[in-house]
Amino acid sequence: MGLLVDGKWQDKWYDTAKTGGKFEREAARFRNWVTADGSPGPSGDGGFKAESGRYHLYVSMACPWAHRTLIFRKLKGLEKHISVSVVHPDMVENGWEFRPDDDQHKDHLYNFRFMHEVYTKAAPDYTGRVTVPTLWDKERETIASNESAEIIRMFNSAFNGLEGVDAELDFYPESLRPEIDEVNERVYHTVNNGVYKAGFATAQDKYEEAYRALFESLDWLEERLSRQRYLVGEQLTEADWRLFTTLIRFDAVYYSHFKCNRQPIREFPNLSGYLRDLYQVPGVAETVDIGQIKQHYYVSQRTINPTQIVPVGPALDFDAPHGRDKFGE
Incomplete structure (x- = not known):
């Protein structure tokens, strides 16, 4: 856990002393919008056109904010258009990490060792938390967005004109x-x-x-x-x-x-x-990995769980009948 200060990494937990013990989440810093024609969105700059193969998504299987983007990428049919790299679930003194010798957890673009290197490639003097999801623009070699709520809106509609994308599926009618x-x-x-x-x-x-x-x-x-x-x-x-x-x-x-x-x-x-x-x-179900979820929280957040012991349970069965079809489709 840590952050960048003027482009330099610091291993530092959240400072709750100045807020009287209350946790306050830092706002996302990269707020550009990918649009169908590259025109500016509600925030940030224009020039981020929805094109196949142009964007790369950095995620963690453990992170709920990143998980949203994986679900939209899957359900909308964007997998062949937007590539992805998954960080390792352990996030300790160097923040989110990659494993260059592990194809499941490597940076497929630059073979970086740490996620904070992605941020300083986009902004060498960046100050702030290094978070996922991060949507990277391969053409401009910068971060288009690191705000999950906005990335899923982009995935919902901006890429609808591409082959294989389910344009009829609209999660924000x-x-x-x-x-x-x-x-x-x-x-x-x-x-x-x-x-x-x-x-x-x-x-x-x-x-x-x-x-x-x-x-x-x-x-x-x-x-x-x-x-x-x-x-x-x-x-x-x-x-x-x-x-x-x-x-x-x-x-x-x-x-x-x-x-x-x-x-x-x-x-x-x-x-x-x-x-x-x-x-x-x-x-x-393909976007859910309970093992990585538990590994991340219990191992990475040593301030809360200093022993880093990962619980074996609970037993969870998400495939059991749900009974929700009583309401109809």
Whole structure:
């Protein structure tokens, strides 16, 4: 764990002392948008045209934010258009690492040893956290974006004109956008980031505040899903996939490691069925690696788990019947 300061790597944990023990996530710094014609998006610069083979995605199989992009890449049919490199699950004194002699965890573009080298290639004097996902532009040799919420929007529509891309599959339909945005806002602050606010808190009151908000939202989601199959409308949307990547990690990691232990997801009848329903969407299971997920959190976050012992359990069965088809397609 660490960060770059003026292009130099420093092994440094999050500084919660200045926030009274509260964890605050740093905003993404690269916010360019890939668009169908290369025109500027809502932020950043223009010139990032959606072209086959131009972009490379850096991810971790353990990271929930990166997981979103892998799901969209898979479901939209972007695999042959956007290449990918996966960092090793261990993220210790040098941050995210590659293993040059391991094809599963090597940098396929530059054969770098560390993810922070990707960042300094794009910006030699970069200051900030080195995160995944990172969408790299091979043509301009720079980072197009490191904001997962925006990368999945790009994957959802910008590449629709390319061969084999499912242009009919729309996870952000215009008619549902206001409600999707509303659900995303609450889920992001209290669930996606909420588990981190609980797990990384260094003051009792800040932990309890995050814990309460998390389970208030999980109770709200449980009730919402008692009436409908998906979070918004009658179809899968980005709101579902943004929630999914937290839920799939909850029982294996957040429940114990982050002290989010009121109850596991498997004890929520609707949320647990919903989780299995999404996991069983064709292609999604291929993006889930519980082994790497557990390895990353329990080994890398030594401030929370100094022994680095990885729990053997829990036993998880995401292939069990989900019962969500009672709501129809």
